[in-house]
Ligand SMILES: C=CC1=C(C)c2cc3[nH]c(cc4nc(cc5[nH]c(cc1n2)c(C)c5CCC(=O)O)C(CCC(=O)O)=C4C)c(C)c3C=C
């Protein structure tokens with residue numbers, strides 16, 4: 001499909017290319033050509049297949065139904081020129097709209113002596129529910145000398161007692177979270193975004209991940225993590241805007257409608273877990289494995305009562321269980337995690353697998369409260385190790401005509 005902006009759908013790209021259409025359409029461009037010469041950054045194309053809107057009050061990928069795959073990347077800035085960084089976010093806006101429409105990034109150049117503007121591995125694939133979410137770390141403000149614009153509650157996470165963080169999975173200035181139902185669509189998006197800005201960013205760390213569920217169901221089941229438990233049940237509902245405004249979205253100053261993102265690369269010791277009885281596994285989480293119901297209840301969404309007791313007068317949901325402690329922390333966050341599997345740990349011969357834990361919250365304090373509550377006594381600690389960490393501010397949503405991070409850059 002060809003839109004008013006001369007975008008070319010990736011699904012129709014080969015057809016057009018074979019009749020010479022794409023090349024004839026818009027003439028030639030080179031890699032150096034400005035991607036937003038039209039004085040705007042492109043439009044959401046409502047006709048694109050499997051499309052999520054780029055523009056909105058909040059960025060996509062926060063309260064968007066979770067997709068099957070993630071490519072999460074953290075970048076480091078090599079410049080301290082804030083105008084250059086602003087320009088990068090403007091270019092990324094133009095690219096993001098196209099990527100989320102499932103369009104190729106640029107028409108074919110007739111000059112085959114130049115590299116293609118779009119690297120091409122997503123040709124033939126639709127938008128695949130791609131979302132692109134962007135944000136910045138506390139270090140970003142320092143690097144650019146704009147610390148006066150850093151919100152007061154933007155604190156880094158403290159060291160938690162059981163943390164075994166590897167510098168390989170920490171640090172950085174900017175995150176991009178690409179989520180979709182196709183790992184190649186994610187890879188293509190991240191690859192092309194990074195490629196466009198190689199002169200000022202380098203990749204610090206990244207992690208891919210997956211979620212599995214039957215997408216043909218009208219309401220797909222909550223995906224199971226690699227410990228086989230449903231993961232995400234206790235999240236606020238997307239329709240519950242009151243809870244989202246209270247616990248997930250920032251309501252202050254330029255960051256209004258943004259959200260703090262916490263990412264933790266958490267290794268899960270699968271082999272130890274697999275030697276644990278089902279009863280102990282269920283008492284670790286405080287939920288039944290198969291139904292996802294709180295222990296003592298029948299259905300996944302039955303209310304959790306941490307004071308409820310069984311016939312023997314014992315607490316149904318043990319005091320040191322994950323869910324009991326989460327409830328005790330008395331706060332709410334929006335978790336949007338993905339499992340990962342990265343081959344074998346060479347030293348131990350065990351799986352290097354776990355959870356790319358991602359949560360969105362109004363303030364990093366909410367995560368700190370939860371992790372402090374769990375860090376000391378959570379039964380789950382026996383089976384997991386936190387290896388990577390980051391806390392970022394995910395920018396507010398973008399209005400059509402605007403660009404990623406505009407609310408911040410307007411304050412310069
Ligand atoms: C500090 C925040 C949290 C970390 C870190 C964390 C790690 C982690 N969690 C699971 C699996 C499950 N978590 C569940 C519930 C749950 N977890 C947190 C917070 C953290 N989890 C919260 C706030 C909640 C919700 C509690 C509630 O109010 O109901 C569950 C139960 C099902 C569900 O609600 O999702 C599972 C299962 C793993 C495997 C893990 C680290 C690898």
Ligand SMILES: [Fe+2]
Pocket residue numbers: 322
């Ligand atoms: Fe959890």
